[in-house]
Amino acid sequence: MGVIGDLEFSRVQNLPTWVFFAIPIAFLILRTLLTGIYNLYFHPLSHIPGPKRALFIPGYYTILLLSGRVHITVARLHNLYGPHLRLGPSTISFSSPTSWKHIYGHIGGRKTFLKSPMYDQGGDPHVRDIVSERDPAKHGPLRRLTSHAFSAKALTEQEDVVQAYVDKLVCQINVHATKQPEEMVKWYNFATFDVIGDLAFGQPFGSLDNGEPHFWVSMILDSVTAAAWKMVAVKIAGTGRLSKYLMPRGLREKRERHYEYSRKTVERRINSPTTRKDFMSKILSEKDAKGYDLTFLTHHSSVLIVAGSETTATFLSGVTYYLCRTPHAYAKLTQELRSAFSSYEHITGMETERCSYLKAVIDEGLRIYPPVSFGLPRTSPGEIVDGVFLPEGTECFTSSWAATHSELNFHRPYDFLPERWLDPDCTDQKEASQPFSLGSRVCLGRNLALMEMRLILAKMLWVYDMELVDDVDKLDWVRDGTANPLWRKPPLMVRFTRREGVRVGVLDDEA
Numbered sequence: 027m028g029v030i031g032d033l034e035f036s037r038v039q040n041l042p043t044w045v046f047f048a049i050p051i052a053f054l055i056l057r058t059l060l061t062g063i064y065n066l067y068f069h070p071l072s073h074i075p076g077p078k079r080a081l082f083i084p085g086y087y088t089i090l091l092l093s094g095r096v097h098i099t100v101a102r103l104h105n106l107y108g109p110h111l112r113l114g115p116s117t118i119s120f121s122s123p124t125s126w127k128h129i130y131g132h133i134g135g136r137k138t139f140l141k142s143p144m145y146d147q148g149g150d151p152h153v154r155d156i157v158s159e160r161d162p163a164k165h166g167p168l169r170r171l172t173s174h175a176f177s178a179k180a181l182t183e184q185e186d187v188v189q190a191y192v193d194k195l196v197c198q199i200n201v202h203a204t205k206q207p208e209e210m211v212k213w214y215n216f217a218t219f220d221v222i223g224d225l226a227f228g229q230p231f232g233s234l235d236n237g238e239p240h241f242w243v244s245m246i247l248d249s250v251t252a253a254a255w256k257m258v259a260v261k262i263a264g265t266g267r268l269s270k271y272l273m274p275r276g277l278r279e280k281r282e283r284h285y286e287y288s289r290k291t292v293e294r295r296i297n298s299p300t301t302r303k304d305f306m307s308k309i310l311s312e313k314d315a316k317g318y319d320l321t322f323l324t325h326h327s328s329v330l331i332v333a334g335s336e337t338t339a340t341f342l343s344g345v346t347y348y349l350c351r352t353p354h355a356y357a358k359l360t361q362e363l364r365s366a367f368s369s370y371e372h373i374t375g376m377e378t379e380r381c382s383y384l385k386a387v388i389d390e391g392l393r394i395y396p397p398v399s400f401g402l403p404r405t406s407p408g409e410i411v412d413g414v415f416l417p418e419g420t421e422c423f424t425s426s427w428a429a430t431h432s433e434l435n436f437h438r439p440y441d442f443l444p445e446r447w448l449d450p451d452c453t454d455q456k457e458a459s460q461p462f463s464l465g466s467r468v469c470l471g472r473n474l475a476l477m478e479m480r481l482i483l484a485k486m487l488w489v490y491d492m493e494l495v496d497d498v499d500k501l502d503w504v505r506d507g508t509a510n511p512l513w514r515k516p517p518l519m520v521r522f523t524r525r526e527g528v529r530v531g532v533l534d535d536e537a
């Protein structure tokens with residue numbers, strides 16, 4: 027027996043090296059095929075249509091998230107397969123208006139769809155902020171920490187701060203963009219970043235004054251991209267050391283720098299008491315009683331800066347592009363604004379609410395170029411969504427871009443048509459556009475963002491005419507923009523011409 031055993035071992039030793047690699051690879055291939063066949067034919071969600079490769083390629087949708095084109099790909103797949111789309115064994119995307127209410131809204135008698143476990147991986151696993159906290163019982167107190175800052179009373183008190191920065195933007199356009207074209211994506215970022223910095227921390231960042239980006243601005247997009255990379259890496263490689271190295275080193279470093287500067291900004295605010303209330307006032311007043319440490323305050327403030335600046339700047343960039351590309355909408359809006367206000371100084375947040383076409387332009391801008399273009403993942407508690415039962419644990423979401431660019435919801439979905447929001451006979455499914463989401467997780471800063479949008483558009487177009495100077499036929503934001511997951515926008519070169527015969531105090535008093 028010993029001789030036979032030695033012979034068998036000798037045979038194994040003499041096998042080519044490639045065999046030892048081929049066997050585990052063959053096993054993995056076989057396992058993937060068998061798992062894919064099960065997912066395709068026998069899984070509880072096998073009746074929902076979708077690309078077969080999504081069931082055979084591990085992490086198919088997760089990989090799509092890093093492509094920068096996930097919104098385009100998912101919209102194309104929805105057009106092919108319909109409003110219910112299977113993007114993984116237990117990952118379902120919807121593009122129907124009803125799905126927004128079923129997944130994110132409040133409906134009596136229905137169980138709550140919690141945020142997906144993916145949110146556990148985006149930040150510090152030991153600290154939960156208003157975005158990453160999945161437990162509704164813990165999320166409520168976090169939300170109340172800043173909800174006072176977005177009340178109607180607070181909005182009235184904040185308007186002077188917002189107006190001051192809008193006026194600075196108008197002045198800087200006069201200096202930089204009337205003699206030669208200027209890239210407006212950066213200027214919108216300067217304005218919204220300065221506004222949220224002042225409102226959140228009571229201290230200016232000076233981007234508009236300097237005409238240069240505060241270094242924190244460039245880190246914001248990268249920090250969000252890094253969080254997305256981390257989510258994907260953890261999903262592919264687990265929580266071990268390997269997931270850390272799947273994230274590009276440059277993104278990892280910028281994320282760390284973003285966090286470090288957030289911490290220093292919070293420390294500076296703690297050490298600089300102010301009588302003017304800002305977003306941090308209530309949090310700091312309860313800091314000791316609630317046990318909020320510097321780490322918690324840093325994460326909370328970091329979320330405020332990201333959410334309060336980049337998304338509004340994205341809308342302003344997108345709506346400027348579409349207005350300049352749509353002459354009839356541009357003409358109607360400028361005519362409404364210039365007829366509604368006899369002077370620049372009369373343009374206020376409350377007065378702009380009465381401008382119906384301005385509101386329609388904002389609604390259409392948020393539809394055609396939503397600041398958040400991808401689906402916000404939730405976990406089904408075992409409920410029906412748009413007529414489809416989703417077993418407990420199924421990851422699901424409404425894909426924002428797919429919903430707002432579906433011909434099932436909007437006629438001519440890729441055309442900028444503000445009139446669709448004013449025509450009572452329009453049959454478009456307007457509920458399919460939910461740029462601020464729904465339910466208990468609806469965007470806290472919605473009213474502040476809308477006020478910024480109204481004031482910037484109204485004041486800018488009351489003072490100036492504007493036009494794109496790039497070759498309009500070659501510039502295509504749908505084709506050239508990427509989302510990782512926030513938008514990386516193409517250059518937006520705009521020339522402004524000041525209207526003749528109108529006096530603007532912030533410009534003429536300084537002249």
